[in-house]
Amino acid sequence: MNHGTSKAEPLREGHSRPNVLEIPAARQHVDRGPHSYERWLIAKLLRMTGNPPLRFQLWNGEIIEPDGATATFTILLSDPKALYQLVSNPNMAFGDLYSSGRLEVDGDLPNLMTTLYRSIQQAKQSWPKWLEAIWRNHHPRSTGLSEAKENIHHHYDLGNEFYQLWLDRAEMQYTCAYYESPDLTLEHAQLAKLEHVCRKLRLRPGQVVVEAGCGWGGLARYMASQFGVKVHAYNISKEQLRYARDAAEKQGLSHLIDYVEDDYRNIDGQYDAFVSIGMLEHVGKDHYAEMAQVIRRSLKPEGMALLHSIGRNRPMLMNAWIEKRIFPGAYPPSIGEFMGLCESGDFSVLDVENLRLHYAQTLEHWMTRFEQARDQVTELYDEHFTRAWRMYLAGSIAAFRAGSLQLFQVVFTHGENNALPQNRRYLYDSPAAPEAR
């Protein structure tokens, strides 16, 4: 049953173009009809995934309808091996087969994925132990100092040109936006997110802020230009830092921002605020205590800290395909696990907000732009890459819609700090989105 998975292994090594499969057997077509055990496998697969409204169109054109349900989506399989791979390791195979074009989907991909997520979440509760064991996701790879560099390079150094094709044109934010109202544009929602974060940190002119994992530096520039603070912004992605420094230069903010090419573990100095947007997912649970100590020593007695991270409702491994092909080392924590960090630093948690559906909407906006730019993406890389990223975006939309992923913003401070706001109204005194302000 595992002749399918071995083919995918070499991918693991991919670095700057990590999602490019050699597609030896791609789109091969087989003329023979399905064997009876292949029909049985499909029926079993549908049952084990909770009988989603899904029909299969096989390599010879034959269509297998689901038992009892009316199909809304069609999955096309190009060859029998694709079926075997899917059955033996669906978490990995669905993405890989789709990327290589051996699995095709007829119907809206995010909607199909949402339906699948919901259906599997339900069905999972009555899976036999052996199936859980076979279909389980594996542990994320290490996130030590050198591995972190490699993990981050894998994803974030794909090229600024690539990300510019589909991220917001305001500040290149590759994290969840804040749709303060549902009709915001991606640009406005991303600026609203930056504003919301700054308000939560209660920034005041003249303060000094440290940012761990600054992406293309948008938050740092926003904090400097809108709140008059100085920022030390850390990142280990060279590509992003180059962009960040250029942008700060152009905006005349270089004197306020120090973009530092270094790991967050090497942060030194003391700050009025510690902020990290979308980095904790890459830190790895084993390093939470270490990160807590970094924050503890960097935060002034009345300093405020904010971590913004993808998370879970309960501890769960990252989807294997995403961890392997897209985000090496990624692990989204439950709030309970997140609290391991806060507790080990003896911090007091002041505010937790869950922006799950905001990430679904952010991803929908990204995906629309990604689709509009798909020819350019394929030109930059190849079709396999384009399909892999489409799957990643669609799967992520589905995960946030179905509640498999969450988005937490956690505000905390030293346990002894009594300089706390009276209430949270200051977050809502005026709209966070620029147009409405």
Place this chain on the structure above:
Amino acid sequence: MNHGTSKAEPLREGHSRPNVLEIPAARQHVDRGPHSYERWLIAKLLRMTGNPPLRFQLWNGEIIEPDGATATFTILLSDPKALYQLVSNPNMAFGDLYSSGRLEVDGDLPNLMTTLYRSIQQAKQSWPKWLEAIWRNHHPRSTGLSEAKENIHHHYDLGNEFYQLWLDRAEMQYTCAYYESPDLTLEHAQLAKLEHVCRKLRLRPGQVVVEAGCGWGGLARYMASQFGVKVHAYNISKEQLRYARDAAEKQGLSHLIDYVEDDYRNIDGQYDAFVSIGMLEHVGKDHYAEMAQVIRRSLKPEGMALLHSIGRNRPMLMNAWIEKRIFPGAYPPSIGEFMGLCESGDFSVLDVENLRLHYAQTLEHWMTRFEQARDQVTELYDEHFTRAWRMYLAGSIAAFRAGSLQLFQVVFTHGENNALPQNRRYLYDSPAAPEAR
């Protein structure tokens, strides 16, 4: 070293007047001066508690000043045994000795306690293991179905007359108020709390709400009268229920509220909201999974749940004296432990707010009224009781001020529920306090 603690043991059995010590040796006075090892014990005690600005006045009038520090507070000890008890088990002895009058304090009691909390929190970090072992708090008693009844009876059935002397006159709330602005009266802050909670639950007319542990029924009446919902309110304290039913009758709300004398574990039916204010502290960690299942089965698919509880920054046992004399079975969870409940119910946490300093202020208001009513309290019970409750209120003020205790409001819903608010502005559209609205 343990001849002191045995004296306190019989107290354990006290029920409706739990804090009444037989004071055989109370206020005994000894004329002899301190032995050299007694001086040594005091010096050691001061050093181990982080050298707080504290002088001791001994049984013979002799004063021992702290080393190096200028004393702001004086602690008077009536007899040598009091010193031994204090040294061998300060967590228990400080409260017991104060209650019986064998330890007296010159200076503001909440301020002294705050100073002590802060000082000990610091000093604790370098305690030797043996001292930690000797001075540790013990595990709370069981909170099973029958024990819970006894635990709750111990505290909440002290008599409505007693609580009416010092709780707010609006709705008899024996939980943290919400000082939306710092100058609110206790009454307004308690009403603001009720309003804040109802807004977080997004109550709408016609909904049905279940409340676990309803106290004197104030929240239930507020929800019914202000939001037009029906309420099933559970409590196992007979005294409180009698008051609650009377009050609902008087306010013409009986048709909307069903006050049920039963354990929260026996809640049945399905509700638009599940709310519990100040009960989780009494549930006990071992019962969180059970409580999660109760909420899971009682909450409609789009229902909202809110738990409001005293908590900790990290797992820690309750102060031994409070657990033994005041709140049997009490255990305030860290958010991490709290999440054990939410995770085991597969809930999605939407909002966590920490109202720590609001509880300090609530307690200050209670204590002021308590002091004004102290003669009446002593008449109802006796002086030992009055002193024990003064110590409890002062110690609680100190614990919230020093960050040893937190107050968490956690809002959550089923993991699959996508009927979520766009943002949290609806909590702040208008003031929650009645006067300002």
